[in-house]
Amino acid sequence: MAEDIKVIVFKLGTEEYGIEVEKVQTIERMMPITRVPKTYSFIKGVINLRGVVIPVIDLRGRFGIEEAEHTDQTRIIIVNVNEMEVGFIVDSANDVIDLNRDIIDVPPDVVGGIKAKYLDGVAKIGDDRLLIMLNLSEVLNKSEIVQLESLEG
């Protein structure tokens, strides 16, 4: 009997993604971001989150999806993984659901253009809702980022 987990659901384009709730510190509205020069293009800069300086990543940029204009719905999800605090810019975040681990399947090779290594799995909710569970350690893995950047030139 697998346990239930709570998952924060957010959107990038039309796809829905999930992050386990205990890895999420807070969800913030868009705020001023200070650009940090000489870093990767998907690192949008740093924000002041109640006195702590936190880097912010555009998740679209991280996954190589075309970046979009920020709207009222845009959110910054602050996650804490391997003692790293990082903010993810996402198109919207407005749902928390309970998920049984059993319904999370091994991810297919590519989902919406995202490589399988970034994914923990895909959960099928109801008949037509697919939730892509992110593997945050991989998303934040820097050695891999260096390669990615050099490929992009």
Added chain:
Amino acid sequence: MDMNQYLSMFIDESNDHLQSLNDSMMGLEANPEDLSIVQVIFRSAHTLKGMAATMGFEDLASLTHQMENVLDLVRNNKLRMQDFIFDTLFKSIDALESMVEDITGGGAGKADVTAIVSSLQAIVRGEVPSAGNASAEVTAAASGNASAAQVFLDEFQYSVLEQSLQEGHQVLYVDVAIRKDCQLKAVRAYMVFDLLERSGEVVKSFPSVQDIEQEKFDYGFSLYYITQKDASEIQKMILNLSEIEAVTAVALDQESLRQMGQDTAAATAEAPASAPVQEAAPAAAGNASPAASLHPKEENGKAAPARAGGAPSPSRTIRVDIERLDVLMNLFSELLIDRVRLEQLASEVQNGDLTETVEHMGRVSGDLQNIVMKLRMVPVDTVFNRFPRMIRDLAKSLDKKVDLIITGADTELDRTVIDEIGDPLVHLLRNAVDHGIESIADRVAAGKPETGTVQLRAFHSGNHVFIEIEEDGKGIYPKNVLASAVKKGVITQEQAGTMTDDEAYQLLFAPGFSTAEVISDVSGRGVGLDVVKSKISSLGGNVTIYSTPGKGTNFSVQLPLTLSIIAAMLVRLGSEKYAIPLSSIVETGIVKQAQIRTIHGNRMLEFRGSHIPLVSLSKIFSIPDYDESTEEETEIVVVRKGERLVALAVQDFIGQNEIVIKNLGKYLPEVQGISGATILGDGQVALIIDPNAFIK
């Protein structure tokens, strides 16, 4: 019980006690007759023993226990302090320190201290090498507590027992013998006491509990005991413990108790009469009479006030985790941001009451800011306090006489600086004693007093703290330094010819200057001084040397008050703001496009008679909305790294500000050209420029 939660407290307190042991021992060495200092030392050792035993660090506990044995003889005037004892005790303290260090590092605090322990035991036995009359006194003390056949009661104890009998309790007289082959008889005795105290109360024991704790008894002890249990039951209970040879428990009634009480009176009456006889007898017999050991409590009573008088009053402080202070600081900067916003809103609303309230809040938060900053300040004493001991040992091993004079130990520095500054200072002090101060013979030949003086000074000056190390040794001859530097290939012969004395001294800090050879060849300076210099520079500080050949040398270390707050120049580049640390700024100015030349494709600028590179921040940082090359005139900030200068082109100067340094987070540990970030009054993050990155 889980002891881990007490571990950090144990470590902190142990370190305090070790420091106090070191300090007091130094004090005692200067003033060996002052028994009140011995009391302080004894108390520290005792507390340490107790804490270590509670935490289960047996080696620590047993070593302190051996130290106590020695100290106890000293404080009771049975042993006189002398060099060998000092050295052994210092060695013990060192061993304790390394054990505590081991515990700090997650170890079990185990150490092989058999050599020290046997030295300590030899001291207790009176086998002090090259000791004169001390040995006789010690032997007397050691054999002093021969077990007496009977326990004598004072009037108070007698009445307690009598009353217990009247109330229907059992009063037992218990005699316990421990097996002769028992290894840790004090532990056995403790177990007996522990057992007894679970079901009653020990009123009086002989030898005293304290002596038993310190193993100062043969293989037996006796006690008066109040309980509800039968004599036979108690007897059985005690016999159940291992390594107990025999137990006799006799229940006393009013009559037998009175009998014993009378014996006590008789004994006290006898004592004065026998005193002259004892003095005439060989020393070993001196303390053997029961009368002498009858009143250990009273002796303690006399000692207590002296102890209280000699000890410094406990400081009214609490320990706070530095991380909590960081959190406090973060919360505070949040508050500051809100305050700025409130002020803006209030000025828009134009409501008198609101403005007044906001202004008041501004003042309160200003005070609060001062306090938050002050909480992080620690007196340099926390670093200085280990130096007296270090200098003592060093002088001893080098066969020199050195006085260390510390002034300004209460000068405060930010905790982050304090943590870093210890090693460089150790280095400079060792240098001063090792190479600065001459040998006794040389000093006398030079007409100086035998004892050299090392001054360690700390003081505030403006936004900086200075720490100076000055000695009255042989000084440094610039000629020798230059000659050595040429030989080492640090500079050329021609360069040497044009150098001033000050420049020559600076060479001591040059990498590659210091090797072991240099020490004996020249002035004996320069062991790793380049490391000292770079450490101090990394703290945003500076170190300079002044020396008068033949008279002495002064190393002056200049440090910022704090690392977490610096003065910075805020500049604007298009829509972005950056902070440049004031400490690396030489000056600011404006240059015209025509003044900028291109040499080998690099843009250069004439500055005070020489050409320095002009760095385009807008290009390096790819600033989206600013490019100085289109402007007629450009603001520049000239920054320095060591001797080299670079001009940074900026759009505008915003002004000078005190900024709180924050790092960019673990995800962005290092960004080229950026050393951190700060939060401005409006809540925006501004990046701090690392000028060193532009100077290659």
